[in-house]
Amino acid sequence: MIRQMIGELNPTPRILMGPGPSNVHYRVLRAMSTPLVGHLDPQFLSFMDEICNMLRDLFQTKNRLTIPISGTGSAGMETAFVNFLVPGDTVIIGVNGLFGERMSDVAGRCGAEVIRVEEEWGRIIEPERMIQAIKGNPKAKICAVVHAETSTGAQQPLDEIGSFCKPREILFLVDAVTSLAGCGVKVDDWGIDICYSGTQKCLSVPPGLSPITISQKGMDHLHLRKKKIQSWYLDLTMIERYWGEERFYHHTAPVSMLYGLREGLRMIFEEGLEARFRRHRTLGDRLKMELEKLGFRLFAQEGYRLPMLNSVYLPQGMEDLPVRRRLLNQYSIEVGGGLGQVKGKIWRVGLMGETCQIQNIEYLIETLKEILA
């Protein structure tokens, strides 16, 4: 076969200050280049146990079923709904950004009736409104919110809603894709039953895996359901047999990605959770202050701004796409634009995991000064 040969992989490195993926430490990349062992090799089974243990500490939970799903954060979202819903169920979803919208779409595809508690993009949903919605729909099976709305930069308070759900039948579902490993996600303390994340944000592991954890209340729901789960690939009743003691083959585990996740988690606990959260908080504040000095205005609701994803209105007269293009092509800095209804109006500047370093902030700010001058 004669074909035009494609050259060696040789991308210009980037400073990834968008909404993910974030930069990845060379130790994680090096771990991913480790020769493979089989997915049932005793060596690999030990790695799996180590990963689950570290994920439990990261989610601050004792939940037995705490594992990485073999897909990106969106696969985690689908896992979170598809395993618990059957057609005709009711779910209550807080919608104040793109990922709340996506949850509604996913739940709808499970045949559920979706009750939307809507709020303006950039604002949080008042916990009391979610609680009223639960009271008004006592048969709802799931109440779902997004902890860190990646499309808006707002941080949703969780504990009040969780406390209300805890003594009740309803399952409390939280999207922690962007928050996990960048700020506290206290699954047990906050009464969260279903919580998923992604590796490519504050964990600073490449995209491709979605850590998920399920409470005992969630597991009871799962084991009592009668109808088969509509997804074979994301069926937790089968996946738990592979990750549990039985080691029953389901699908071939993504070995190299799991090598990377193991190393990324090791680095998180070397730094320590509190130190890591502090780093995100301090540098998130610093970036916001510097951007404001340049004429950017903060988009998300005051008091509820994410440290790892900073959403800002562009300064008067500044163009979105040309400036982002110049940042990327001339300075190799990637920042994120707005999605959906705020497309062209805001930027989303990520400070996630490995990206969250003072030198990145200073370089971005100095560069913007040059461009805006």
Add this chain to the structure above:
Amino acid sequence: MIRQMIGELNPTPRILMGPGPSNVHYRVLRAMSTPLVGHLDPQFLSFMDEICNMLRDLFQTKNRLTIPISGTGSAGMETAFVNFLVPGDTVIIGVNGLFGERMSDVAGRCGAEVIRVEEEWGRIIEPERMIQAIKGNPKAKICAVVHAETSTGAQQPLDEIGSFCKPREILFLVDAVTSLAGCGVKVDDWGIDICYSGTQKCLSVPPGLSPITISQKGMDHLHLRKKKIQSWYLDLTMIERYWGEERFYHHTAPVSMLYGLREGLRMIFEEGLEARFRRHRTLGDRLKMELEKLGFRLFAQEGYRLPMLNSVYLPQGMEDLPVRRRLLNQYSIEVGGGLGQVKGKIWRVGLMGETCQIQNIEYLIETLKEILA
């Protein structure tokens, strides 16, 4: 937080002669350790186009929608069914091994009525039987078979079934997880409408991606369907907008895995498809001959034995698990045991991609001589 620190990743390397994952060349591992760029970075969009072009050549197709799905081969299988079926549809599935069973399970979860054309494990399904089943069910939407049954080592003939389906409404679906890149998979010539594979077999890229290709007839079905696809994550109508010209964000692409796939594909075309298929054929024959000399008996039907997955009955008196355990722990060779109804009775010895080397065969055979002596 105080926790027991988990040590550096340091597995003993293995010779992976099981049913996958296969060994991965250091060039692919090195590519995976390349620093990440964003999933909408123009550099990355070029890589995506290069991957699609190489996948088209590998599938021997001109199909526009030829992409890697962000999950393992089983996610590819689910994608293949979930996008085309609605509840009440009829599908005809050839079942002569575990993966035919799995297809039936997946199709059933889409609400389809499954007509099974069954055959003994290890044997192929006579094409005429599939054709008769189609004639008997003129409204069936999909006719599905497994090209290379990884659980039995049988190679299913495809062209006759494809020729029959081509002028008809019915879609011809083929599982090529284990065959692709190890023997010819002629999607266009054989009239295949939906074909998926996995990266961890003859492509010799780590597990985690599933190449898939859809014919124009398949795309027409897809675009005419009215009911939403039950999976958000695997919804091809959305995924095609990201991989196509529009570059519309769906989920964050697994960047590092795609780096690895790109390099693996490059290596396949450096070797050339014909040379690669010949290598698998020649060494597959060699391994079968050597195993027979040691008292193993070939399991799969004569004339239809896969080159890259060699299924054999154990010699009289040889124990399955203790010998496989010794091979692994003492010699670092992984071979696969039997699944389902042939558990404990057969071995499955893989010669896939990078693993398919004469030195691996000789080492395995000499080792078995020592163990059996």
